Amino acid sequence: MRRWLVVTLLVLGASAFAATPGKLLIWCDDTRAPVFEEAAKAYTEATGIVVEVVEVPFGEIRGQFITAAPAGEGPDFIIGPHDWVGELAASGVLAEIQLPDDLKDNLDSVSLEALSYGGKLYGIPYAREGIGLVYNKALVPEPPATWEELLALARKLTDPTVPQYGFVVQNPDPYHFFPFISALGGYIFGKTPEGALEPCDVGLDNAGAVAGMEIMDALFEEGLLPAGLDWNTWTGLFSEGRIAMVVTGPWAIRIAKDAGIEVGVAPIPSLPAPESPWPPEGIDLPVIPDPAHPDHFFPRPFVGVQGVMISAYSPNLPLVEDFLYNYVFTKEIMLFLYELDPRIPTFLPTYEEVAADPIVKGFAESIKNGIPMPNIPQMSAVWGAWYDAMALIGNQELEPADALHQAAENIRETLGCK
Amino acid sequence: MACRRKVGFWTRRFVRNLLAWVAIAFALFPAVFVLGTSFNPANNLSTTRVIPRNPSLANYFELLFRQPFPTWLWNSVKVAGISSFLSVSLCALGAYAFSRFRFSGRRVGLLTLLLVQMFPQALGMVAIFLLLKRIGTYMPWLGLNTHPGLILVYLGGALGFNTWLMKGYFDTIPRSLEESAMVDGATPFQAFRWIILPLARPILAVIFVIQFITLYSEYLLASILLKGEKMYTLAVGMRIFIGEHYRDRWGIFAAGAVIGALVVLVIFYALQSQIISGLTGGAVKE
Amino acid sequence: MVVRVLLKVALLGLFDALAVYWCVLFLWDGNWTFLAVTAGGTLLLNWLVLSSRSYPLRYLFPGLFFLSLMVVYPAGYTFYISFTNYSTGHILSKDEAIGLILQRTYSPTPSVSFQFWAFGEEGKLYGLVLRGEEDTYFLLPDGQLSSLKGHELTDHDGDGVPDELDGHPRLTRRELFQNIERLQTLRVPYGEGWLRMATLTEFRLYLPQYRYNPGKDILVDRKTGKIYRPVEGKFVADDGAGIDPGWVTFVGLRNYIRFFFDPRYHKAFGRVFLWTVEFAVLTVGLSFALGLALAILLNDRKLRLRKLYRSLLIVPYAIPAFISILIWRGFFNTHVGLFNQALQNWLGTKVPWLTDPFWARFSVVFTNVWLTYPYMMLISLGALQSIPGELYEAAAIDGAGPWQRFTRVTLPLLMISLAPMLIGSFAYTFNNFTLIWLLTGGDPVVAIGERAGATDILLSYAYKLAFQGARGNEMGMASALAVNIFLIVALVSGISFARTRMLEEVSRGM
Secondary structure (H helix, E strand, O other), X not given: OHHHHHHHHHHHOOOOOOOEOOEEXXXXXXXXXXHHHHHHHHXXXXXXXXXXXXXXXXXXHHHXXXXXXXXXXXXXXXXXXXXXXXXXXXXXXXXXXXXXXXXXXXXXXXXXXXXXXXXXXXXEEEEEEOOEEEEEOOOOOOOOOOHHHHHHHHHHHOEOOOOEEEEEEOOOOHHHHHHHHHHOOOOOEEXXXXXXXXXXXXXXXXXXXXXXXXXXXXXHHHOOOOOOOOHHHHHHHHHOOOEEEEEEOHHHHHHHHHOOOOEEEEOOOOEEOOOOOOOOOOOOOOOOEOOOOOOEEOOOOEEEEEEEEEEOOOOOHHHHHHHHHHHHOOHHHHHHHHHHOOOEEOEHHHHHHHOOOHHHHHHHHHOOOOEEOOOOHHHHHHHHHHHHHHHHHHOOOOOHHHHHHHHHHHHHHHOOOO | OHHHHHHHHHHHHHXXXXXXXXXXXXXXXXXXXXXXXXXXOOOOXXXXXXXXXXXXXXXXXXXXXXXXXXXXXXXXXXXXXXXXXXXXXXXXXXXXXXXXXXXXXXXXXXXXXXXXXXXXXXXHHHHHHXXXXXXXXXXXXXXXXXHHHHHHHHHHHOOOHHHHHHHHXXXXXXXXXXHHHHHOOOOHHXXXXXXXXXXXXXXXXXXXXXXXXXXXXXOHHHHHHOOOXXXXXXXXXXXXXXXXXOOOOHHHHHHHHHHHHHHHXXXXXXXXXXXXXXXXXXXXXX | OHHHHHHHHHHHHHHHHHHHHHHHHHHHHOOHHHHHHXXXXXXXXXXXXXXXXXXXXXHHHHHHHHHHHHHHHHHHHHHHHOOEOOEOOEOXXXXXXXXXXXXXXXXXXXXXXXXXXEEEEOOEEXXXXXXXXXXXXXXXXXXXXXXXXXXXXXXXXXXXXXXXXXXXXXXOHHHHHHOHHHHHHOOEEEOOEEEEXXXXXXXXXXXXXXXEEOOXXXXXXXXXXXXXXEOOOOEEEXXXXXXXXXXXXXXXXXXXXXXXXXXXXXXXXXXXXXXXXXHHHHHHHHHHHHHHHHHHHHOOOOOOOXXXXXXXXXXXXXXXXXXXXXXXXXXXXXXXXXXXXXXXXXXXXXXXXXXXXXXXXXXXHHHHHHHHHHHHHHHHHHHHOOOOHHHHHHHHHOOOOHHHHHHHHHHHHHHHHHHHHHHHHHHHHHOOHHHHHHHOOOOOOOOOOOOOOOOOOHHHXXXXXXXXXXXXXOHHHHXXXXXXXXXXXXXXXXXXXXXXXXXXXXXXXX
């Protein structure tokens, strides 16, 4: 229903708030708004320039921006995740950014890459995030070091009649299952020799993806992993202390804290390959072996990068740059941002400050082997079919090989690769 | 014989009350959980237990004293009340014409009313928005982000299914009553106003309640036409509590739903005697 | 009587005067649509009030006025949109789009840039000095560019940054910001393009990127020489590259054709359509049966507490639908839901309420019956009041039992006024997007890539097709789907009308 509205508003191109020369206008969601208001206050004090921060619900920013900006009704810049970049840049609404060298050196380079499209930078990263293994310390004092340990622990702690679960993954949900698909070699889009994403090379049904999902399918079948466990359900259970381990991201930490649950964060243990050697001979799969455990491979979650994206239609480019470089990307403001939105800072001076936090460290460790979520517009053709496949595997209606194959074929067809 | 009749009477009475209570249980049990959640300070939507672990009035306190909730409630009552009153008036006028006059296009007109209201309204919102925006440039008090503007939009639904219901009721009121009044020199309008309307009170009350409840919780139109916390109606305002990324506040939301529903129940309870008055007003029947 | 006529004429006159005033205003603004509507409406109103033939219409006019404004007009607009390509990237008119594209500039490589300093007193701008690689210029605040000759530039401390110009000191950073609005909007003609402030220390040369040729209706990229031609509401080059934004243009029946002939769209249509009808019929049928039964039960004057009962039974209607739907969703939850917890405790089993197609459909209907029966109860209660008690007495004397009285007397009489309400309710349920979206989101999945889940109804399916596809938001497509759905509902309702012989009832005038 809400999306319906968004669509309507967006079609209307109706935004009451448009950027005007000599005044800065920012669109961001309610989490980030206080930070930019803080920076804005300092900027206004120093320069007399008015900076207005408009709260736009997260889900509406991209859609409204893409229509409002060309009509001269958009903001000067927005805050959003890197997977918007492809669509926005292709639509010509983002300004290319040339960072001063001193700022560039202070930013995480993988994050900069995630915000680039076609070799050009379209955003300034401020945080990166990804999922890891979050565990309730009251039930799991020490995180499992291996997949086998995790399973044993999960079996011990699961009792669906209570209900209590040892190990859960939100589902059906492609995003949270990606680490298991990628661990043994599955991927979304392959890469060209130049390193750009190749939309017609869909790796969702390769041997690695199937092997990874077989492992998850076995958990569903055993009744260890509950099917159809959505966000609201598992957070409710987690708050009541009925979930021992869950694969989730930094956004869930606050819920645990509010409920008084003490949590730890660790990387998801490496997954065992179905046969040795892995990958089988003659097949090339992008895997990272775990040196500590032979024939085990690291799960590779999606890495998401949050950043500032500047409107190509902003009448205030000089001011925007001045404001961002000198008043937003500072240690203090980035620290404040981290406090309100505890994702891993990409601004290195701030990261060094907070790296001692075990939660930040846990997530940083978990996404060390991560893969930036593809930011090309073709990604929108992937989610639907992929979701369908995850749902049918979870409900035990299709075997992983069939489900993934059908999904990948559907994606190839939609993208016109066949 | 008398004894058996008496037993039958008591059994019937017992069965009736029992049935009523079964139905009430069916009606109320989800509502009970809304009530329970509203006392839950933990803010999650618990569907496994009615009484939360640490019940408190915190949600109500927050809602009534720290949020603009009272304003929303008042806005909703005002907008829904005025719109429903006007709707019922327009609807009664239309139903009277369809019931008492014979004119060409009457049959088609009645059918058209029904069919037109079947258009999926959600898609017409773009046009409504643009229309109100333009009206607003000439009459700002009737434009976007005004309550009169919203009422104007709601009046579009005045003629429709309800007109049929009302016409059906009017049809059962004998014409002889008006005819005798008109012989005495009353105009058709006077006959309508002073004879038909009082007799039709039950159906007016029913349609008022239906309209009121529908508009009171209307979300789609209100949310695109109203901007800013002070202008919100209940449904739009409450959406703030559960609309944000990963930060749903179910407790407050449920508390709002409880208070909001209470208002409707009070209004319904008050209007009930109007609804059944037709039963006792046997004198008007032929 | 005379007074009434006079009053009528006076009021009409007042209204006409007002209308003329508005018309002049609209004429002045060139707002032809509003002018036509106001003038037409006023003429109609005058005819209504003054002609005796139009008497019945006087009663209908107020309602019809709002109906046409807020229901018919939006529907017509949707119909119009359905023949266009209105969608993400195609929301402006062609002129607006060209206007925006022509504003686009590029900075040539290598870039031509000038360092600048502003001079003046107390924030009041006297002039700027622009220093490039070769030339240095003097720039007046109004954008006039001239040579620096005749102006005196001094650098007191010799740090390479000039400190004074013609005796005016250099503006501080804060003072510069006071003038930023004016400086940022300066476009100083220079060469083939213009100079514009690029950063807080630099002016840079920008060239217009496109040239529009109105005669040939083509855009030329001045940087690359590429030629763009309009194709379906967008300028596209021969190599397929397009320029955003596009514009709204007529595409004829394409949106309709796509729906009927593109297998991707109609693959699931039959299944979804059948389920939608099932869903609507079951909901209306069951909730009406329940609502009517309760209305009859509570219409009994012998039942004490009936006022309280009625109020309690209305509760599902009084809670905003979107919260109760979410509560039901919680009950149906496979793992932690109330129902499965109870089943688990009593029978040691679980039902996949929302993940199995049959049970998901069951849950949807069940929830909707709960949401709808109070409405049915209310209208039944209202309609019951119109049945004279004498009829029952007569029937009772004739020896009719309770069931016979119900089927022979109550039901037929009720149906006269309730049949249209039921059909209306059917139409509403047919398009009850909110329920489906919040309760199941259309899930569970039936087949990969089919888009429509087991509980998707036509409207939610249309929504997924039009707004969750790979091509952004396709409003034109959505409108075409809406028109189709409307036609289907109207058709089904029309047939039901014929079946219930409502038309004859109407034509006989009852």
